[in-house]
Amino acid sequence: MAAPLVLVVLAAVTVRAALYRSSLAVFIAERVEVASPLNAWKRVVEGLALLDLGVSPYSGAIFHETPLIIYLFHFLIEYAELVFMITDVLTAVALYLAIQDFNKVVFKKQKLLIELDKYAPDVAELIQTPMEMHYIPLKVALFYLLNPYTVMSCVAKSTCAINNSVIAFFILATIKGSAFLSAVFLALATYQSLYPLTLFAPALLYLLQRQFIPIKLKSKSFWLYTMQYASLYLCSLVVIICLSFFLLNSWDFIPSVYGFILSVPDLTPNIGLFWYFFAEMFEHFSLFFVCVFQINVFFYTIPLAIKLKEHPVFFMFVQLAIISIFKSYPTLGDVALYMAFLPVWSHLYRFLRNIFILSCVLIFCSFLFPVLWHLWIYAGSANSNFYYAITLTFNIGQILLVSDYFYAFLRREYYLTHGLHLTRQDGTEAMLVLK
Amino acid sequence: MAAAVPGASRARAAAALLLLLGCCGAALASGPQDQAEQFFRSGHTNNWAVLVCTSRFWFNYRHVANTLSVYRSVKRLGIPDSHIVLMLADDMACNPRNPKPATVFSHKNMELNVYGDDVEVDYRSYEVTVENFLRVLTGRIPPSTPRSKRLLSDDRSNILIYMTGHGGNGFLKFQDSEEITNVELADAFEQMWQKRRYNELLFIIDTCQGASMYERFYSPNIMALASSQVGEDSLSHQPDLGIGVHLMDRYTFYVLEFLEEIHPASQTNMNDLFQVCPKSLCVSTPGHRTDLFQRDPQKVLITDFFGSVRKVEITTETLSLHRDVAGFESKFPEEELATEPLKYAEQLPVAQIIHQKPKQKDWHPPGGFILGLWALIIMVFFKTYGIKHMKHVF
Numbered sequence: 001m002a003a004p005l006v007l008v009v010l011a012a013v014t015v016r017a018a019l020y021r022s023s024l025a026v027f028i029a030e031r032v033e034v035a036s037p038l039n040a041w042k043r044v045v046e047g048l049a050l051l052d053l054g055v056s057p058y059s060g061a062i063f064h065e066t067p068l069i070i071y072l073f074h075f076l077i078e079y080a081e082l083v084f085m086i087t088d089v090l091t092a093v094a095l096y097l098a099i100q101d102f103n104k105v106v107f108k109k110q111k112l113l114i115e116l117d118k119y120a121p122d123v124a125e126l127i128q129t130p131m132e133m134h135y136i137p138l139k140v141a142l143f144y145l146l147n148p149y150t151v152m153s154c155v156a157k158s159t160c161a162i163n164n165s166v167i168a169f170f171i172l173a174t175i176k177g178s179a180f181l182s183a184v185f186l187a188l189a190t191y192q193s194l195y196p197l198t199l200f201a202p203a204l205l206y207l208l209q210r211q212f213i214p215i216k217l218k219s220k221s222f223w224l225y226t227m228q229y230a231s232l233y234l235c236s237l238v239v240i241i242c243l244s245f246f247l248l249n250s251w252d253f254i255p256s257v258y259g260f261i262l263s264v265p266d267l268t269p270n271i272g273l274f275w276y277f278f279a280e281m282f283e284h285f286s287l288f289f290v291c292v293f294q295i296n297v298f299f300y301t302i303p304l305a306i307k308l309k310e311h312p313v314f315f316m317f318v319q320l321a322i323i324s325i326f327k328s329y330p331t332l333g334d335v336a337l338y339m340a341f342l343p344v345w346s347h348l349y350r351f352l353r354n355i356f357i358l359s360c361v362l363i364f365c366s367f368l369f370p371v372l373w374h375l376w377i378y379a380g381s382a383n384s385n386f387y388y389a390i391t392l393t394f395n396i397g398q399i400l401l402v403s404d405y406f407y408a409f410l411r412r413e414y415y416l417t418h419g420l421h422l423t424r425q426d427g428t429e430a431m432l433v434l435k
Numbered sequence: 436m437a438a439a440v441p442g443a444s445r446a447r448a449a450a451a452l453l454l455l456l457g458c459c460g461a462a463l464a465s466g467p468q469d470q471a472e473q474f475f476r477s478g479h480t481n482n483w484a485v486l487v488c489t490s491r492f493w494f495n496y497r498h499v500a501n502t503l504s505v506y507r508s509v510k511r512l513g514i515p516d517s518h519i520v521l522m523l524a525d526d527m528a529c530n531p532r533n534p535k536p537a538t539v540f541s542h543k544n545m546e547l548n549v550y551g552d553d554v555e556v557d558y559r560s561y562e563v564t565v566e567n568f569l570r571v572l573t574g575r576i577p578p579s580t581p582r583s584k585r586l587l588s589d590d591r592s593n594i595l596i597y598m599t600g601h602g603g604n605g606f607l608k609f610q611d612s613e614e615i616t617n618v619e620l621a622d623a624f625e626q627m628w629q630k631r632r633y634n635e636l637l638f639i640i641d642t643c644q645g646a647s648m649y650e651r652f653y654s655p656n657i658m659a660l661a662s663s664q665v666g667e668d669s670l671s672h673q674p675d676l677g678i679g680v681h682l683m684d685r686y687t688f689y690v691l692e693f694l695e696e697i698h699p700a701s702q703t704n705m706n707d708l709f710q711v712c713p714k715s716l717c718v719s720t721p722g723h724r725t726d727l728f729q730r731d732p733q734k735v736l737i738t739d740f741f742g743s744v745r746k747v748e749i750t751t752e753t754l755s756l757h758r759d760v761a762g763f764e765s766k767f768p769e770e771e772l773a774t775e776p777l778k779y780a781e782q783l784p785v786a787q788i789i790h791q792k793p794k795q796k797d798w799h800p801p802g803g804f805i806l807g808l809w810a811l812i813i814m815v816f817f818k819t820y821g822i823k824h825m826k827h828v829f
Contacts, residue, residue, distance in 0.1 A: 051798040071800050071808070181819050239811065246804040 004138050005096060009089050012145035016088070019155045020081050033369050034149075034156040036329035037266045038064050038193065041080070041157035044073055058252035064260045066192050067244035067253050069159060084154050087161045092141040094168040095340055098175045099137040102313055102344070105175070105210075107133065120419030126412060128347055136343050144340035148366075153333035160333030163192050167199070167337060171316065174203045177210045183232035191240050194261050195323040198301045202319055204229055205305065206312035215309055264290055264328045269387055271369070272330040273395060276388040297326040307410075314409055317341045321402040325395055332366075335398065342405075351408035354400055361397035365390050479593040479634045482743045483586060484509045484519045487568060489600030489609045491525035491560075496539070496680040497671050499527045501599040501641055501687040503549040504541045508694040509595065513743035520571055520586055522558035524600075524610055534678060541683050541691060543675040557584050565615045572596075572623045574632060590631035595639070595740045599687065602642030604665055605650075621651040628654035635728070637740040641686045643668040646722040658705065658728040658735070662686030662712070663719035670718050685717045699742050705732040 019025060028034065029041060037043065044065055047057030057063040057070065076083050107130060113119060114127070144150055153160055170185035182203055189196035204226060205215065213221050244253060260266070267275045274293060278286055300322050308315040317338060324334030349355070368390045375382035415422075486509070488502035506521055528537050528550045539550040558567055570576050571586050588594055600607055606614040627633050638659040640648050645661030652659060662669040662684065671681035672688040683691070689712040697703055709723050709732070725732050736742075 054797070068808075071804070074798075074800060178819060181815070184815055243804065243807050243811065246807060247800055249801070 005093070005141055008138065008142050008145055009092065012088065012092070012151075013085055015146070015151055016085050016154050017081075019151065025155050028152050029156045031152070031156065031370065032269055032373070033271050034153045034160075034332050035158050036160075036270045036331050037268055038261065038329045039159040039163070039331065039333075041159070044069065044159065045077070048073060048077060056248060056250065056252055058248075058250075058256040061260075061266070064257055065159060066257055067247040068188075068191070068240070069162070071247060072162075080157055084157050084161050087165045088145060088150060088154050091161070091165040091168040091337075092145045092340075094165065094172045095144055096137045096141040098168070098172040099140045099344055101172075101175045103133045103136060119416050122420050123416050126347075126416055126420070132347070136346070139343035139346075140340050143343055144336065147336045147339060149332040149336035149339070153331065153336060158331060158333055159192075160331050163189060164333060164337045166192065167196060167320070170196070170199070170203070174206050174316075175313070177207065179207050179229050180232055182207070183229060184236045187233055187236035187240055190237060191244075193327070194258055195297055195327050198298055198319050198323060199316060200230075200233060201301050201305045202308075202312045202316040205309055205315065209310075209312060261328055262290070262294060264293075266329075269373075269384065269391075270329055270331065271335075271391055271394055272328065273326070273391070274328050276384060276391070279384070293326070294328070297323060311409070311413075314345070317344075318402055318406060321398065325398050325402075345405060345409065348405060348408040348412055351411045352404050353407070354404050358397050358401045358404065361393060362401070365394035365397060369394075478591065479739065480591040481588070482514050482518060482593050482595070482740070483588045484514055484595040484597070484741075485522075485571060485586060486519065487522045487563065487596075487598045487600075489524055489563060489598065489607060491610055493525075493527070493530055493532045494680055495525070495600075496527050496678070497683050498599045499523055499525065500539050500541050500549060500683050502597065503539050503554065504547075504683065504687060504691040505597045505639075505694075506554070507549050507551070508691065508697075509741050512694075512697060512738060512741050513699050514741075515743070516553075516555040517583070518743070519555070520557050520584065521555065522563045522568065522571075523556050523560075524563040525560060532679075540675065540678065541688070543673050543682060545675070545677070555583070561610070563610060565609050565613050565619075568609070568615065569619065569623050572632075573626045574630065586632070588632050591634050592632070593635045593637070593740050594633045595637045597639045597641075598648075599641040599684065602640070602644055602648065604644050604647045607640070607642055607648060617648045617651045620648060621653060624652055624657060625654045628656075635730075635739070639690075641669055641684050645669060646724075649724050652724070652727060655727055656729060657724075658732065659724040660708065661722045662717070664722050667719040686712050686719070686721060689716060694737075694741065697737050697741065699738060701736075701738065703737045705735040705737065708737060 019028070035041065043062050047063030047065060047070065050057045050059070050063070051070070051074075073080070073083075106128065110127060119127075150161075166185055166189045170182055170189055173181035173185050186196060186199060186203060189199070207229060208215055208222065208225060211225065213219070213225055215222060241254075245251060264274050264278060267279045269275050277289065277293075281289060301319065304315055304318060308318070320338040320341070324330050324338055327334065369387075372382055372386045372390050376384060376387050484506075486502045486506050488498045490498045502521070502523060506519065509519060510516070527533060527539050535545065537550065538545070538548045541547050541549045558571075571584070574586065576585055586594075598607060600609070602608060605618075606616045607620075608614050624636065624638075627636070633656070635656045636658070638649060638652075638657060640660070641662040642648070644663060644665050644667065646664045649657075649659035649661060650665075663686075670685050672683045672685045674681045690708075693708065693711045705725075709721075712721050714720050728735075
């Protein structure tokens, strides 16, 4: 399997290199869909230039990257393109290895459940076979590397790629079962952009499952493990934050990075939901609505954890999707990360109800983003409502995609345990609905 | 008889003394007269001019020419560019329809080019709006506005405000899309008065029904002139067939001719300005308003408003600063290599800037940070893979 992966990597690197050399690079780098105030390359360069001039990069409202990114790019700024290409490749390789392991786990669990007779007799067609699962890791790497969103994000040199790679390594570490590494990478991901905090729950659930610790609230081993993992995570987070203090000898980065993410002062349009609301809102209400919007991101973790406690990796996928839809400054790079997971659930295809219309919506919105932007900003014949309409439609498409997959997943699980041909009490065919 | 003669001589002396005293008294009385006169002379220490042309499009060439001719006179009489706020709503000199680019003529047959080569336009094109004009007058300007766009007058400033364009009964049109009313203008002047932004103000307007614009003024020390009364149109002067448009408006044309006679030391007063352009020449009836002005217009000099107290004379002569000192030149032998004069494009070495190597970085991360970071990374590595795996590495 290494050879096809290498081929895919080579193809991806070629595409990116070709785009870097072309004139599209400048155009893509300025697009607001790939470069948000949090991860635009322009701002990284600006911050480093400010440092060279002897001024703290956090003194203005330009630079919102963490000190570790400063350290990374201080030495690598001349090789920036190479760094981003390598980051993408690392993400893809990490996802590849993670999904390979995950497939083994899924297969083992499936075999166990079949032997324990937990499945209904007529669900043979729903069982996943190693044959069809063989190419899934390659497809995942392919989906990530050759996704136009990822390519654009890489050409724009948005540091979202680095965040994606840290999350990919976190997923790899979790699936391999190393709690320590998973906590470290999760701390790094949280340190960079606050929202991966919600991935703590699925990671914990997966590790508990792997250690065969039952998830009961009264179980002492459950709490012990949770405490261990949580303390590993929190300690590494604290250590990283304290280390960042020593880079510039100031705590300036905390309001600049986390205060910025949470309070959303910059209302540059992006593909998210925050900017339009807060541009139109009265000052009086903005604090309330900022809190509401931020809670919205973190809110789905607990219900999903309760529903999906047997399937933590799917939970991770749904959580990643929720983060990239509802975070304060989403970009297409975040979207690309969870879309890379779609091949893992390609067996759900028969249960997806809206996949055609959703893919049409997503593709059309992706094309309409630059069109409406041009009409609004340059031609002056549209206004922000047009662009926000496309943003809303894109996000609705994403939400429906996630909920479609969620429904399909749960439906399959239900069929697996209750049989494919469901009948009601009077013998007619029953329909499964998500309540 | 001897007593009568000294009495008569004493009386004569007393009469002479009285006469002398009378003369002295008269002389002294004229002293306070002079002082009183001095008291009523204008007490301004600096002059400002705000010259506004509010119309755009090629066929409104004459409004730009009007404003530029007042600008020229005011500058010639000594007000420097730093004290003139010139607002032109359109660029006639570089208009593609101008057959003589970089010129704006005021007299036909291209006698007088009022554009010149040292015109400083402060508000140009779409910046000439009612809002900007009122902000200039009242001083409520964003802090980022450059000095050249500000009216930095104080309570000892005499300000000349000249406006021209298309107007109607009570309003003046700006840019073909908005208007300023006489009420707003009066309010702006009152704000200026309350903020002590002028000592005396001369307001001249050359539009149709121009007198309606000064009807509502109520602040003290304002004198106003207009080119036509309410219900009358101000007419344009002469077209130039070579350029194809009317070059000036009548009122301002005759005002310009009047001002050409004025020099910085002349004693011509405002009453003469009121007589400029009678109905026979102007067709419309120029009006003026002096009831708010405290001094007698007879005593107000033209140069109080159109000229500058400093009597600055702008010269276009150049002075050579070379010193022909023998021995001095031997220290600077003619060793310069003959260099070609750089073309414009080469003076901006953009290519050099783009392709230059990144400069030496001045900031380096502190040693403690690097140490701590790498120690952590190595610790994580060892914790994950264990020390026993190190033998595979080495």
